[in-house]
Amino acid sequence: MDVLRQLQHLQRVQDINYNRAMRRERVFRDRDDPYDSLSEECFRMRFRLTKNTVQNVTDMVRQDIEQPTRRNHDVSSELQVLIALRFYATGGFQLTMAGVHGLSQTTVCNVLKxxxxxxxxxxxxYIAFPNNVELDSVKVRFLNIAGFPNCVGAIDCSHIRIIGHGDNGQRFINRKG
Known part of the structure; x- marks a missing residue:
């Protein structure tokens, strides 16, 4: 019986050593700093905000997103915000964002969250629904700007099918109907 236990123990040790040998070596890639490597114009095109605005946003959320770590290759707060902004701006995939910034998909997922x-x-x-007086003011401004009555807001890139009434009905229907 002792021989059987010793053989089982040796098999477990061999399995552990095999698993260690099969692990991939960790690779740390240099990450470009978009603040330094991009001009103000390219930065704005890529992240849809200026460098100064992104820095202000980063300062506002820094305490919530900073990850205390003793590792040398942590993801800075600035890079976390830039990854999220790029993801929001492009609607891209996490794996694509990971490849662009030299990170894993799991890290990008955690950063986005x-x-x-x-x-x-x-x-x-920063976001509040207007009270009745403010609603009336918004309605008047939309009416003055575009002749659009009783409108209290607009949503970018959302197309809502409506029926255009009256002589000016076609003015309210876009190319997608």
Missing amino acids: RVTIALARLRPH
Whole structure:
């Protein structure tokens, strides 16, 4: 019986050593700093905000997204915000964002979650539905700008099918109907 236990123990040790040998070696890639490597114009085209605005946003969410680590290759708060902004701007895939920034898809997923939650926490400071007086003011401004009655807001890139009434009905229908 002792011989059988010793053989089982040796097999477990061999399996452990085999698994260690099969692990991929970790590769750390140099990451470009978009603040340094991109001009202001290219930066704005890529992230849809200026460098200064992105830095302000980063400062607002830094405490929520910073990951305390003793490792040498952590993802900086600035890069986390840039990854999230690029993802929001392009609607790209996490794997694509990972390849662009030299990270794993899992890291990008975690970064997106952290930054999105941190930005959502700022919502009460920047987004508020208008009261009745403000609604009336918004309606008047939309009417003055585009002749669009009773409109209290606009959503970018959302096409809502409507029926155009009256002589000016066609003015309210876009190329997608």
